[in-house]
Amino acid sequence: ESAMTTLAACGDVCRNVMASAPPFETAAYETVRRTAHEIAVALRPATNAYHEIWINGERQVSSEAEEPFYGELYLPRKYKVGVTVMGDNQIDIYSYDAGLIGIVEYDQVIGFNVLAGGGLGMSHGRENTFAQLAHEIAYIAPEHGVEAIRVIASIYRDFGNRSDRKQARLKYLIDDRGLDWFVDEFRARCDFNVQPARVLPRIANQDWLGPHRQNESHWFYGLFVENGRIVDTDEMQLRTAIRRIVVESNCDITLTAQQSLIFTGLTSHQVGRIEQILREYGIETVDRLSAAVRYSMACPALPTCGMAVAESERAAPDFVRKLESLIESVGLRDEPLTFRMTGCPNGCARPYTADIALVGRRPGIYHLFVGGRLAGDRMADLYAADIKIEDTIDILRPLVQSWAQQRRPHEGLGDFYQRVVGQSERRQRLTGKEEPCITHVQMQLVQLDSQTSRRSAC
């Protein structure tokens, strides 16, 4: 199954709490894992499943236990919490309902920036549904991380919309009442010191693929799993290879929020042996992956997901190889670039923060988004609407070529696009009813091109 809906840290307790997956045995990462686990426990309902036993039309047994925290309604199915440290955005922390970013000094988490109101699901054509990046609402001491998340859940419990499923997210509550109201409410409910959020440097995307030191004597090894699908094919026997690695090295596995997995607790000899096994079974090690493939993700969509209106996971590998060829043709094979694809607008593969994304509209037809970036901290724009998947590469070609010719040193595709269209503000929201901007972008590209030609002529 796709690792997207699986967990990194705490699935045994609450499937919606995620922590960044690398098993570093450092104080900062220990704090992240422990906090995520404690949040999962703290948000777990206290009651067991409600049950009644009836015999011959008469109720014999009933469990009407009281739920002390949630009252009559649990949190909605989609209420997600993430925990990470500054510098590691493997879990796309801005896409969660509530989150904590640990601020680290000398390997200690000295405090958390508290995030609220993220979420990437929306509905096509409905302006009152939107994908949104979480707001950084406060800074707190590390020992109050769990309580801060519980306070946020309590505000949602008391004011959240529970009658309309499409509005049952914290982001809509914050939108309805205003961010200032939410921050005031949060502060009023906290019985600990709350300061304004700290300004952080841009948080980098880390995929933790390949070998890394886990502690002084052990290593971990991140393995790219395309779209989270572990399967043997004629070209590559991924399932067999993983089984062999686990049997030979007796290591543990952690699933990541990027659909990949990490083998943990390895000796340096075992790291070498893993790479040998991968080669033996036709699997490319991370140094051989192009950036377009390495940073790609697709949701399960058809035939697994009942919400899907278009292909995603089954169509993505072929599309990504075409995108890879296009990017290789302009000489930028190794330039980090995110591509994501989903079979409907619910956004499970987090498409709206990618450099390039396809979101299913109906069979074979997609919205094309451009302008996010690897850091996952900016929304893309709807670049072209209702396009056929087979036309997408041609539609992207002028932009990719201009990027190659005009980019500033190390400028990613999304950053280049944003500079061309002159958007200096980081976009935080994308509604279900966007206007495509391809004509505007083409015009800007032409202008940029002619300016460059004039400069060369001079």
Ligand code: SF4
């Ligand atoms: Fe999520 Fe939609 Fe993909 Fe289903 S088709 S996994 S709901 S994005």
